[in-house]
Structure formats: C-alpha cells, structure tokens
Amino acid sequence: MKKEKNESKLDVMRHSAAHVMAAAVKQLYGDQVKFAIGPTIEDGFYYDFDLGKQTISEDDLPKIEKKMKHIIKQNLNFIQEDVTINEALTKMKDQPYKLELIKELGTEKDKKTVTFYKLGDIFEDLCSGPHVESTNKIGPFKLMKVAGAYWRGDENNKMLQRIYGTAFQSKEELEEYLNLLKAAAERDHRKIGKELDLFVFSDLVGPGLPLFTPRGVAIIDELKKYIEEVCHSYGFKKVMTPHLAKLDLYKISGHADKFADELFHVTSKSGHDFVLKPVQCPHQTQIYASKIRSYRDLPVRYMESEKQYRAEKAGEIGGLGRVYAITVEDGHSFCRVDQVKEEVKNMINIIKDFYDVLGLWGSHWVSLSVRDYSDFSKYIGIEEDWDKCEQMLQEVSDEMGLDAKKIEGEAALYGPKLDFMFKDAIGKEIQIPTVQVDFATPQRFELAFTNEKGENINPVMVHRAILGSYERFLVLLIEHFAGIFPLWLSPVQVKLLPVSDKFLDYTKEVQAKLDKENIRVELDDSSETLGKKIRKGEQEKIPYLLIIGEKEVKDNKVAVRQRSKGDLGGKQVDDFINEIKQEIEDKIID
Amino acid sequence: MKKEKNESKLDVMRHSAAHVMAAAVKQLYGDQVKFAIGPTIEDGFYYDFDLGKQTISEDDLPKIEKKMKHIIKQNLNFIQEDVTINEALTKMKDQPYKLELIKELGTEKDKKTVTFYKLGDIFEDLCSGPHVESTNKIGPFKLMKVAGAYWRGDENNKMLQRIYGTAFQSKEELEEYLNLLKAAAERDHRKIGKELDLFVFSDLVGPGLPLFTPRGVAIIDELKKYIEEVCHSYGFKKVMTPHLAKLDLYKISGHADKFADELFHVTSKSGHDFVLKPVQCPHQTQIYASKIRSYRDLPVRYMESEKQYRAEKAGEIGGLGRVYAITVEDGHSFCRVDQVKEEVKNMINIIKDFYDVLGLWGSHWVSLSVRDYSDFSKYIGIEEDWDKCEQMLQEVSDEMGLDAKKIEGEAALYGPKLDFMFKDAIGKEIQIPTVQVDFATPQRFELAFTNEKGENINPVMVHRAILGSYERFLVLLIEHFAGIFPLWLSPVQVKLLPVSDKFLDYTKEVQAKLDKENIRVELDDSSETLGKKIRKGEQEKIPYLLIIGEKEVKDNKVAVRQRSKGDLGGKQVDDFINEIKQEIEDKIID
Secondary structure, eight states: OBOOOSOSHHHHHHHHHHHHHHHHHHHHHOTTOEEOOOOEETTEEEEEEEOTTOOOOGGGHHHHHHHHHHHHHTTOBEEEEEEEHHHHHHHTTTOHHHHHHHHHHHTSTTOOEEEEEEETTTEEEEOOOOOOSBGGGOOOEEEEEEEEEEGGGOTTSOEEEEEEEEEOSSHHHHHHHHHHHHHHHHHOHHHHHHHTTOEEOOTTTOTTOOEEOHHHHHHHHHHHHHHHHHHHHTTOEEOBOOSEEOHHHHHHHSHHHHTGGGOOEEEOTTOOEEEEOSOSHHHHHHHHTTSOOBGGGOOEEEEEEEEEEOOOOGGGOBTTTBOSEEEEEEEEEEEOGGGHHHHHHHHHHHHHHHHHHTTOTTSEEEEEEEOOTTOGGGSOSOHHHHHHHHHHHHHHHHHTTOOOEEEETOOBTTBOEEEEEEEOTTSOEEEEEEEEEESHHHHHTTOOEEOTTSOEEOOEEEEEEEEEEHHHHHHHHHHHHTTOOOGGGOSSOEEEEESSGGGHHHHHHHHHHHHHTTOOEEEOOSSOOHHHHHHHHHHTTOSEEEEEOHHHHHHTEEEEEETTTEEEEEEEHHHHHHHHHHHHHHTOOO | OBOOOSOSHHHHHHHHHHHHHHHHHHHHHOTTOEEOOOOEETTEEEEEEEOTTOOOOGGGHHHHHHHHHHHHHTTOBEEEEEEEHHHHHHHTTTOHHHHHHHHHHHTSTTOOEEEEEEETTTEEEEOOOOOOSBGGGOOOEEEEEEEEEEGGGOTTSOEEEEEEEEEOSSHHHHHHHHHHHHHHHHHOHHHHHHHTTOEEOOTTTOTTOOEEOHHHHHHHHHHHHHHHHHHHHTTOEEOBOOSEEOHHHHHHHSHHHHTGGGOOEEEOTTOOEEEEOSOSHHHHHHHHTTSOOBGGGOOEEEEEEEEEEOOOOGGGOBTTTBOSEEEEEEEEEEEOGGGHHHHHHHHHHHHHHHHHHTTOTTSEEEEEEEOOTTOGGGSOSOHHHHHHHHHHHHHHHHHHTOOOEEEETOOOSSSOEEEEEEEOTTSOEEEEEEEEEESHHHHHTTOOEEOTTSOEEOOEEEEEEEEEEHHHHHHHHHHHHTTOOOGGGOSSOEEEEESSGGGHHHHHHHHHHHHHTTOOEEEOOSSOOHHHHHHHHHHTTOSEEEEEOHHHHHHTEEEEEETTTEEEEEEEHHHHHHHHHHHHHHTOOO
16 A cells, blocks of 8 residues: 555645635736645645735635635636746746746756646646646635745745635535534644643743643653553663764764754854754664673663754744654664564554553554655665565564554655554544664664674664654643543642632641642632632543532541532542542543 | 962962972973963862973873972072063063963053062973972972873863872871872762763763663662652642753843853754753743732742753863753742742752751751852842842851851852752762842843732742752762662662572562562573672672572572671562562661
8 A cells, every 4th residue: 555645536626726716816816916836735725825915814715715616606627738938938927936936847857848727718827737627526615714924935035825725525524624623623732731731832932842831741740650661561771861962973873864954953162063863763772882782681672751853944833743842752672683573562562551541542553664665765774674674564463463554655764664543532643653673773883782603793673652752742632632631641630629718727638638649739729709619620621629618627528529420429538539549540531 | 258269378389389390390301391381270280281292101200209309309499580571571482382471461451570480590480479488398299190281271272291280288188188089089980880880971972971871860760759759748840841942031041141152052954043051940930921920829839850051161071070961950939028038948958858868968068158249240130139138048047057158259140049068978078959049030031920919029039959960969979879879779779699590480580579569670690600690799789689599489588688788598579579668768878
C-alpha cells in the first residue's frame, strides 16, 4: 500500500472549487485583484490574493459564497490549454505573482510550454490541473476563514490575503465535517489549557515557548512517573544528556543534513559554536560508547525526557502543537541481532500498557512503515540491512497479531518502523508511538561489543517513542478527554468547599491530611455561596468536590460530589482518602 | 566585616616567592627567558614564562626549588624603584611582554612613572608590590605543577609556560595544605565519577557538556525527589519554563547587562533570535504575571529544576564543576511585605531539613551578604528598599539564632541575601544555599496583586537556592562522601554475588524481588571467584553485597555483607528487603 498522493477525486474537486472561488473574488473585487496560488490542503483548499488596499473579512465570506454558487449554477467547463512560455507571459502581464511563477517554470530544462485552465470565459489560471469537467461536479462547499499569508511563506515578501474553504461530495459529509470542527473547537487544547490554567505564554519570553503552571506540571509529572514505571519494568534505565552539542555529532548521525534548515545555532562572544539538539538519539550513542561492552552486557536500554529543538517557521508556531522546544520521552535499546525481535516486542508491550490505561488501545491500527523503494538516496545505511529489518518487523507483527499495513515511503532516515495510529474521542487520528530498527547509526558512530569469539561487532539500535513529547501529548490528552482528565491525571483532584468560614479550621485539617497523602487538593475559601462554589468546581472539571458544613464537622466527615456520578453522600475522611488513593493507583477513567 | 582583599601578609609573602622563582628560572634558563606576569592566586602563586624552544617539565621543579632556596639563603632585599615610562621601556627593551604592559600603563591618564622591584641585583621586575623586606621573610614553599597558559588568557596569543607554587608561614601549615590536597585528589569528583561510572564526556558532543549515565541519574533523581518532597511540605509548587527567551526578558531583569559576555545566542536560518537563559527567575515572573492576583492568593511559591546556561571560557571548563549548562533547582516566593519574614524563615527551614539529612547542618556559618555601600551603581532597585531588606534579614538571623556575619559587597544584583557556608569532610568550604529578598524585579516586570483596598501593589520576590545545581551539588556529594554515598543516594544499593552459576536462577528471583521494591540492584554473573566478586563490589563502594550459595538457596536466605559493618550473616530475603527499605526511607548515613 502506497501513501495516497494528494490527487484523489476529492482533491481534484476541491481544487476546482478554489478556481471558482478565485473567479468569484475577481468578479466581486475587480480586475485589480492579483492572484497568487490556490492549492488543496488536508481538509480543503485556499487561495491567496493581493487585493491592494481592499481587505476581505469573515463577514465578506457569505457574499463570496453566493457568487460562487452563481458561477457553479452556470455549469461552466474547465478547459486545459498549453501555451508557450512567451504566450503565457503576455497572457499574465498584469499578474506579477503568476509572472514570477511562469519565469521560474521557463528556467526548467526542456520546458517549452506551460498549462492553463480556463473556467468558461470568466477566469483563467496558470495551473497543471487536473480539474473536474465542469462546475456541476463541485459538491457542497463552505468558506471557512480568512488569514494573512506571506507570498511564498517568506516574511520578507508581501502579506497576501488567504481565504480557506472546503468542499465535500455530499451534504452529509460536509455537515459531519463541520460538526467535527465544532466539537474540536470546543476541545481545543488552547481553549481548555487556558480555562484550566495548564500553561501560559509570555510576550517577553516569546511565542512557541510555553511556560507550564503548577497544574500543567502536575499532569506532566504523572505521565513521567507512569512511563518511567512501565519502562523500568521492561529494563530501561534513565540517562540525562545535554541539550547542546557540536555540529560534528549530527554530521555523523546524518541529522545535520536532514534538519539543516531547522537547526538552532548557539554562539557566544567567546567564539562558542554549538547546535541545540534536534533529536536525542546521537547523544545516547555516546553513553553507550563510553564503556567497553561485551555480548553479555546487551541489551543496554536507555530512556530520558529531555528537550529537543527545531527552528520552526515563526508563522507555523501555535499552542502546544507546534513549539520551538519539545520535551521528548525517548528511548533506545542497543542489542545483538538475535535480540532485536525480543526488544521490539518489549517496546510494543510498553506501548500497549501505556495506551491501555488511557483507554486508547484497541482504537488503533499499525503501519509497517517501509522505505520508498524507488529512491534509496533519501535514507542512510545499506539496502540489505533494510530488507532484514523490514522482514523482522513483519514477523513481529505476525507473531503479535498486529495486522500491520505496509506503507511505502514512511520509514525513518535510518530504518523501517512500526507506527501506531490511535483515534481520539472525536475520531481524529493521532500518530505517536513508534518502534524503529536501525543498523546504520551504530555503524556511523562505530559502536561495538565483543562477541563470544572476541570480535568487535556493531550492535543494533532499536528506537522507541511511547508518548512522544509531553507538549504534543498534552494536546492529545486535553482534546481527547475535553479536559475531563482521569483522576490520576487531574491537576486538581479534590476541591474543598466549606459552607462558611466557621468550618475553615476543620476544612484546613482535611486539606492537610489529603496533602500529606500526595492528593492534589485545593481549598475554595472565597466568600461565594455554596451553589456558586460548586458550579465553579464543576466548570474546573474537578473529580471530587468535598462540601463541609456543620454536620460534616460534627461527624468527622465530608460530603462527596463526584464529577460524573454526582452526590455520593457523607463519608469519613479516612475512608474517602483510602478510596481515592485506590482509584488513583488503579488509574480509573470515570 | 568587609571581605578581605588579596593583599594579606600571606599574599605579600607569596608574591615575593613568585619573584624569587622568576629569578631562579632566569639563572637556570638564561637571559633569553621572557617574563610575562606572576600574580598570587587563592592558594599560592604562579609565574608565566616564554622559554623559546626550551620546556620545563615537573621533573625540573626540584632543580628550580633548589635554586630558589639558594637565593633565599642570601637574604636579598626587595627594593622599590619608580622610573619614568621611557626609562622603563629602555630597561625592559628585551622583554616584549613587559614592554606591552609598560606601553599600556603609559596610556593611562597622568601616569608618568611605573614601579619596579629589584631583588638584590639578580632580578628586576615591573611590579606595583608590595613585597617582603628581604628573602628571609619567605616561609616554607613548594612548586606544585607546570601548565600551558596563553598570554593574557587569549587563545590567539602565544602559549607560555606557567609554574604554580605555594608558600606558607610555617612548615606545619604547608604540610597540612599538602595533605589536604592529597586527600582532595583522592576524592576528586572526576576520578570517582569515572570509577563509579556516574557521568561521561564525549568529544563529539563537546567539553563542558556532561552526559549522565543511569548511575548518575539515580543520584540526581533521589536528590530531586527529596528536595521536591521537602519543598512541597512548605507549599512550593512545581513549574516548568523553557530554556530559551527573547533578549528583551533579560533587558528588563537586568541580566542582559550583567551576563553580556556569558550569554549564548540562538539563531537559525529562518531568522530566529533568542538567548539561552542565564538564570531562571525572569521566566517564573511570567507565570506569576499570567493571572490576576489578589492579596488572598499570596504567597505564590514556584520551584523548578531546569537548565540554565553560561558561555564560560573554553579554558575554564572542567569536570562537573564548570560546565556550559547547569540543571538548577530554583524557587521563588511572590509575597506581600508582611509575609516576607515568614517566607524567609520557611526557606531557611527547608535548607536546614535538606542539609541535616546529609549530615552537613551544624558545620556551617551564615553570611548576611549586603551591598557595597561605596558603589550602588552595581545594583538595581532603590536604596531605601535595600535598607528594609537588610534589616529584615538581620531580624530573621536574630530570631532564628543564625548568628549571621555581615559581609559587605556580597549581595546579589537585586538585593541582600543570607548565604549558608558548609564545610565538607576534608574542611573545604562550600557556598550553595541562599535566601534573597528582592523588591526590584517585581517592579521591573510590573508584577502586581490587588490589596484589600483594591489597589495594585508590587509583590516582593524572595529567591532561594537549596542545592543549587545538580551538577555542582554532585561535585560536593562525591567529594564529601568520597563516593561512599549514604544508602538512599547510592547508585547501586545492592549487588548480588552468586557463588556459582548453579545459584543463578534463585539469584535472579531475589533480583526481581528487590527490583520490584525499587531497590537499585545489580547482579555479578561473571565467572570470577567469590573473593574477586566481593573485592569488586567493595571497590564500587556498594552498601550491600548479598552472597548466594547452596545454604542460602536452601533456607530462602541471602548472606549479607554491609559496606562499613562487614558480615551480617544470613537473612530471610523478605526481612532483608524490609530492613533496607526502612534504612532508605530514614536516609541513614553509615
């Protein structure tokens, strides 16, 4: 199975809708509109316009939609036309962006003609197609939003106006998509992150650099504790490596080339010259390399949670999903060839244990991501090793009943991998965990162990990601649970609501007891009414609200309200503590 | 009490010894020797020489010492002589380094003459003195080592030969110092760190960038767990802030100026421009600033363990003591003025709790580090606030019986502080924990809370360091305990020594049991004799060695050898586990 190219029937139709949108904008805003480009994207299409001094706002979208419907109704044909470069330049003489593109095409070897598509006689665009035959083939569509976008994504260029839209084959599909978007917006991690006070940004620190509040850190720490516990039981040992390195390290690993544009360079007045690490793996090879290893010492399994850095384009930064630094939980096993399968299986079991607890195991499919067989130059290593690794992963999939689908072109730089795809609560597909077999890196770093015969042999390096980075995993968690985290992950597990200040002393005793048991507890000592306190606690999605009034103080009790089950009545404080501790330990999802 | 200047009697004598050493080198290596500079340093003195093609090795030091003794015996006088710049240039015409220095002195305003010191008639040096009267005032001395050193510390200049020496007033003091050095060398963290496999360096990653092995991380994690536990009980909450920021952040805080030369700048192909954080405090102000705060919300206490960076000079990097990135355990309380004293006391109690467990509390003295009253331009804030803070710290010292000594000129950039000085096992003084009161930073960042009257007020920021950075604290721990860590900090707590392979199955059962209880356990399954296994375990300073032979397997026991108590006889496995768990929990030092 080969990954589908972006030229599906749906894409062709959406791209045609983009032309119709451009035609509508031309009719509405006049001949002075300069057209940039209008490709399809994952869920729809866009077109970038230079409108001079005019601006389009979201309020204008219905007007444009109306004009598009009018054009579509006329059932105009899309007609392909090949013209010479010179004819093209003449045709587009008033369109500077198109001229730039045509001139570039003209420099290509053996390029004599370029392709245009005409939409009836109302619009003509430089475009290699394909398109639907005529506008009646365009399904239900909707314009989504407007945004600014630099010409060619380069902030030194002019800012253009981009209109996003989408189109589907049926009304039902469009509606389903819009509903999903609405649900996703309600679950958006930026929205919930702010409501629950999990992380913040600061203009002085800069965008793409989240600061985690105590509540955000509570979640991260629980995840860290759990993943370390699971990995410990499979023999992984924690290491800690620096965030800087000489570029040499990545020249050897091959990442200097791969991430050339995304590397952060670190310099100083005294002439230091480092890079911020774009990946963890090369650092871990250096701990392996620090000792002489014998076949008896293998496998050597390392894990760590440290930051790695990518110089993402400023325009692409947003929320926790795309940041400059991610805290990656990364791990590797250095092992003998005869141990690889067992190591891969171990790692798959870690993935299973981890995602099972979150209720996600079962909603997944597995990709056996192999190389692009048509172009080996994208990879490092030798093809024979690649064949061996792919074979091994296929066997593991068979033996463990993973039913992995072979996807070409999705392998890592250094080897094939098993990727696990999960569906979150609203059906969004998430690809995080992965197990990757790598013969190449140990060779590049000349890692070795002594075998039974005293010979020096390269170990195999098996890479694994379980939760990936804490930043992006938080996006998944927040949006999957819509902020209603399982008790063990809740930033605040219990909130104490004294009915009045009279009961504050007792409430503080209860607070101290819970705190001592490492239960995350907060006290609402505001002067609000009980009703308001309860509503606030519910909005904050806190698993347990404990109401404390005269009766509770008298009986040494608390009145328990559970987030999903409602009023559970009065409980002795110690009983409540024991019950909640058990629920935390069992990692129950309510 | 003002910090002593480096012009004590001892320094004067040592500086005179440096001249005698230079005279000896001149007599031994001839007139072609070019003299650079010869100052005193903390524990002695050095002199830098350009010997042309000749080299001095440590083997040559006795010869030079002998010549020095010969010179000293002649009881030559040190005679001061002021000469004009021109005379000085003539005098030193064959000494290029001295010429460079004289020319520089000549550019100083109103500088007409420079000072020389003559040593009898055998040596004359450009030197502002002072010196002892005559060589019989020079006490017992010793030349320590030779090293290469660039002229003026600049690697673009010529590499000179440096000889280090020391001198004391009495033979006993010299001997005591040499013994201390010997003890320190045996405890050197680089030596023990390597022996115990706690951290490594890699040429590919670069110097100054340690990689922590699983054993090193075990210690760091225990420290982290304990400090978080202690600080949690005093109301501190964990946050996590990025390692990058815009320079703007530090322009406001004042650190951009203070650390101008030590900042690492981070850039990319896409035009990013950040710095690596030289301190944590400004980031934490931004979390405080992310919410509206009322007087009821204060104090707000944050702690974190993240990396901070200083572009130390390449030549000064070494071991864990001086690295490019340190993992700093840092914390702050944002509070009202009426809460400051309580916050300071809380922090001092944290320091007490933490150092007490390591057996260090009691061996300390406290410095009330105040500003240099002669030059306020070195600090930020207003003097009135400084007076208030100094007063408050003095009161805390009195109320808690700290008996703090007032030391002028040792305050932080933004306020006075209480610094705690400990003595390690061999008497070396270590300054790590500190509590600092800061009115200036909250004003600079416009931090605020609403008081009872609804007015916006700046909080006070109280800074505290407990263990400082994990890197430097490891140096202290390793050297203080000479690698014989208390059980709870031992990277390997138990090692299993099966008498032969026959008992391997049972041994592995014991290993699994210990591992499940989170006891750090290793198995020596080599084919060595039991005697060799025991010696190896002892060299590795492992607290418990468990020997397993026929008798132990039969009785479901282990034979226990404790590091300091020796053979403890056979114990039931479960009994041993319970005992050791208690010892870990109690953090016993054996």
